[in-house]
Amino acid sequence: MNRTRSIPPQNRQGSALVLSLVFIAVFAALAAALHTVAGSNIQLADNYRRADTTRRSAESGLEVIRYWLSRVDMSGKIAPGERFDHLASTFQSQLTAAGITNIVPVVSGSTITISNVPLLSSAGQSFSAVLTKIDNDNVRLDVTGCYGSLSRTIHSNFVFGETANTVFDYGVVSKGPLSLQGSVDVNGINVNIESNAYIESLDTLLALSIGGSSEIGGECQDRQS
Numbered sequence: 001m002n003r004t005r006s007i008p009p010q011n012r013q014g015s016a017l018v019l020s021l022v023f024i025a026v027f028a029a030l031a032a033a034l035h036t037v038a039g040s041n042i043q044l045a046d047n048y049r050r051a052d053t054t055r056r057s058a059e060s061g062l063e064v065i066r067y068w069l070s071r072v073d074m075s076g077k078i079a080p081g082e083r084f085d086h087l088a089s090t091f092q093s094q095l096t097a098a099g100i101t102n103i104v105p106v107v108s109g110s111t112i113t114i115s116n117v118p119l120l121s122s123a124g125q126s127f128s129a130v131l132t133k134i135d136n137d138n139v140r141l142d143v144t145g146c147y148g149s150l151s152r153t154i155h156s157n158f159v160f161g162e163t164a165n166t167v168f169d170y171g172v173v174s175k176g177p178l179s180l181q182g183s184v185d186v187n188g189i190n191v192n193i194e195s196n197a198y199i200e201s202l203d204t205l206l207a208l209s210i211g212g213s214s215e216i217g218g219e220c221q222d223r224q225s
């Protein structure tokens with residue numbers, strides 16, 4: 001008759017401890033892996049944020065320079081070869097008249113350099129710009145945005161354009177007072193706006209005088225000294 005031998009309980013002591021240590025090691029390794037992945041994602045997100053902030057600094061600088069350039073007007077009598085010099089002097093005059101002191105153009109030959117214009121000093125955001133004369137009709141603008149140790153540069157080209165005098169936007173233009181007497185009608189051929197009147201009255205406060213049944217179909221703009 002065979003008998004079944006049982007293993008004494010003391011021979012199985014410690015197996016639960018081994019299994020516990022195995023599970024602890026697995027979970028510790030999983031936690032470490034998750035921590036590493038989370039840290040990498042945070043670093044990646046911060047890199048994207050820094051790069052995006054740097055790009056926005058460059059775009060902000062582009063809009064600032066473009067705004068001031070749009071305020072530069074020059075006569076059509078200026079020779080093409082003198083346009084860039086006129087642009088430089090007028091650009092500086094516009095900034096001075098507006099009391100802008102943090103944008104300082106430095107002219108050297110065919111370039112205008114603007115260095116270190118702060119956008120948000122506490123965060124280290126700034127931009128710099130360089131205007132370069134390509135030829136008599138074209139100017140290249142390079143704007144570099146900075147955020148900490150990062151920088152991004154945006155390039156843009158500007159072309160000198162000619163526009164008609166705004167005097168042609170009016171049906172009646174007078175350099176001096178305008179007087180209408182009797183039955184005088186000033187109307188546009190198609191719509192009333194075509195009969196707008198522009199009166200430049202520099203020497204007298206009476207710019208427009210209408211008597212009788214006279215009328216102007218459009219609007220009247222008066223420029224006085």
